[in-house]
Amino acid sequence: MTTAADDGFRFRSIAVPALIPSFLFGIGEGAVIPVIPAVASGLGADLAGAGFVVAMLVVGQLVGDIPSGALVARIGERAAMIAAAVLSMAAMVLALLAPGIVQLGVAVFALGLAASTFALARQAFMTTFVPARIRARALSTLGGSFRGGMLVGPFLGAGLIALTGSVETAFGVQIVAALAVIVLLVVMHDPMAVRERAARPVPTATGGVPLAANPGLFRTIWQNRGALVRVGSGAAVVGALRASRMAILPLWAVSIGLEAQTTALVIGIGAAADFALFYTSGQIMDRFGRLWSVIPSMVGMGLALIGLAFTHDLGAAVQWFVAISILLGVANGVGSGIIMTLSADLAPRANPAPFLGAFRFTADAGAAAAPLIVSAVVLVASLPVAAALMGLVGLAGAGILVRNVPRYVPHPRSSS
Numbered sequence: 001m002t003t004a005a006d007d008g009f010r011f012r013s014i015a016v017p018a019l020i021p022s023f024l025f026g027i028g029e030g031a032v033i034p035v036i037p038a039v040a041s042g043l044g045a046d047l048a049g050a051g052f053v054v055a056m057l058v059v060g061q062l063v064g065d066i067p068s069g070a071l072v073a074r075i076g077e078r079a080a081m082i083a084a085a086v087l088s089m090a091a092m093v094l095a096l097l098a099p100g101i102v103q104l105g106v107a108v109f110a111l112g113l114a115a116s117t118f119a120l121a122r123q124a125f126m127t128t129f130v131p132a133r134i135r136a137r138a139l140s141t142l143g144g145s146f147r148g149g150m151l152v153g154p155f156l157g158a159g160l161i162a163l164t165g166s167v168e169t170a171f172g173v174q175i176v177a178a179l180a181v182i183v184l185l186v187v188m189h190d191p192m193a194v195r196e197r198a199a200r201p202v203p204t205a206t207g208g209v210p211l212a213a214n215p216g217l218f219r220t221i222w223q224n225r226g227a228l229v230r231v232g233s234g235a236a237v238v239g240a241l242r243a244s245r246m247a248i249l250p251l252w253a254v255s256i257g258l259e260a261q262t263t264a265l266v267i268g269i270g271a272a273a274d275f276a277l278f279y280t281s282g283q284i285m286d287r288f289g290r291l292w293s294v295i296p297s298m299v300g301m302g303l304a305l306i307g308l309a310f311t312h313d314l315g316a317a318v319q320w321f322v323a324i325s326i327l328l329g330v331a332n333g334v335g336s337g338i339i340m341t342l343s344a345d346l347a348p349r350a351n352p353a354p355f356l357g358a359f360r361f362t363a364d365a366g367a368a369a370a371p372l373i374v375s376a377v378v379l380v381a382s383l384p385v386a387a388a389l390m391g392l393v394g395l396a397g398a399g400i401l402v403r404n405v406p407r408y409v410p411h412p413r414s415s416s
Helices: 004-008 011-042 047-075 077-097 101-129 132-164 167-187 191-198 217-223 225-255 260-276 278-288 291-309 317-334 338-346 353-380 383-408
Strands: none
Touching (some): 011 047, 011 077, 011 101, 011 132, 047 077, 047 101, 101 132, 101 338, 132 338, 225 260, 225 291, 225 353, 278 338, 291 317
């Protein structure tokens, strides 16, 4: 729903409540994630155990997706972000003090819960506050702020480790970043409070929105089951394709004999190309429609993975790996923000958080399943077969979205 006030919207109005906190939280996560395997190994975990601890982050995000929607609906976006930042700090303190991998796994799981709640809260705020006519650009910028933090975080973590000689000190980056988020959110002017006072309905017995406008978590999911199943299944493929890219590329580099530092450089260049396109993606979605972003993205990644499958034994395998890694980054960047934008388009205006959590769960489920699928295919067949299979899955997902998005998602111009 849009109002005359939408014409006066400025991007700076979302910088403090959403973009800067997301950047800071991304810095913390970016510093922590690369060191989790090393910390787990230092506590006595083998390779499989370290992998299990790392997986707890995704498990925590999955478990937290739907409950976080109910939490945000109950306590509000800003309070939920503060709660998530506090939880992340507690998780990092536990990680610093963890005597074994079980406690470390619990800490990483809690960080996943916090990340899920924080992401859902900032998305719910943007969905409610930003006019529909620039929703994709705003949400893509939100995703870009987090990706920017994820790029900066590893460098800060590495610098702190170099200064102290302790891998665990990287957890301190998340603690400081979360503390900065809390301070920022506590002292900032809350734009949602002003809008809610201006548009507040007739008071009810509970002092809030009439109960009919807030049907609750499970009723919201049930009422929107068609969109969740049909468009959500396409979002799950988007999540799977993105996760498979991050699983396949490091394995591919090892299989063709690249050194670790070279692999990191190549993947980093692809990540930079991905980051550079986040606002362009939003412009495409707002101007032409959602499919003009997501379909080129998925088809591009799908064809790139299929092409990669045929380069493993070529004499120029390294050159092909570099080129396709960059192409995958570009293709993913073109679709930046698409999952948040689609879920925002579909969410009920009065109470979006429960739906956003359920939709996010579908995408995260795809992302969690993809590395397992890749590992299983590599075990029974080969890495090139796994790459080709995930590429075909991406093309199939594009077909799902072509069929269902026009049915459920209005063109941005018609909704503004």
